[in-house]
Amino acid sequence: MATQEFPITNISHLIPQKTPFVMVDTLLDFTPNKVKSSFTIQExxxxxxxxxxxxxGLIExxxxxxxxxxxxxFFLRNEVxxxxxxxxxxxxxxxxxxxxHETITTEAHILHEFMGVTMVEVKAFNQNQEEIASAQMKTVIAN
Structure with missing residues (x-):
């Protein structure tokens, strides 16, 4: 099983999005039920x-x-x-x-996961740890 220390700044292999449409740049924390990322907004x-x-941009x-x-x-299981x-x-x-130039942090909590469909609650925070956005999302893994 693969593992790394946090924070992880080289995340290009972990998300399908590619430059210039990448809206996360660091993996700060991970558990089976949550994830925390950060993103510094550039010009x-x-x-x-x-x-x-x-x-x-916040939604993305x-x-x-x-x-x-x-x-x-999937990385932890050595899968693509x-x-x-x-x-x-x-x-x-x-x-x-x-x-x-502000760095935002975003936390996603897994509410339900079943057969490739995941329901999550997501919140974004500014540098002062104030909540700036929230949403519920359902994501689906492509077959």
Whole structure:
């Protein structure tokens, strides 16, 4: 079984997204039921406008955090990370848009997982640990 020390900054093999559409950059923590990531918002990010990370960026960051959980879980079993899709998003709330160069942290908690379908609750936090966004997502692993 593979393992690494946290934080893990080389995560490109753990998520299906590729540059320039990567919205997570560090795996901070992992358990079978949760994952925590971080992301520093850069000027060249496609989802930055007027020095703010847009709502769509926060939602993508939350989805990629979920993908990071799946990818790392497969990595630990020495298997290739599968491609997955967002099946649904509900109860999205954005309280604050993070600014350029800010590092946000995102936590996903697995609520249910069955036959490749995962229901998660995801929350994003600013550098002051204030909740800036939340959502429930259902993700599906492609067959």
């Amino acid at each position: 060249d990010n496609l989802l930055v406008k007027d020095h703010y990370f847009l709502e769509s 960051n939350m989805a990629q955090t979920v993908a990071l959980h799946t990818g790392y879980d 990370a599968p491609t997955g899709y967002i099946g649904s998003i509900k109860k999205v709330e954005v309280f604050q848009l993070p600014k350029l």
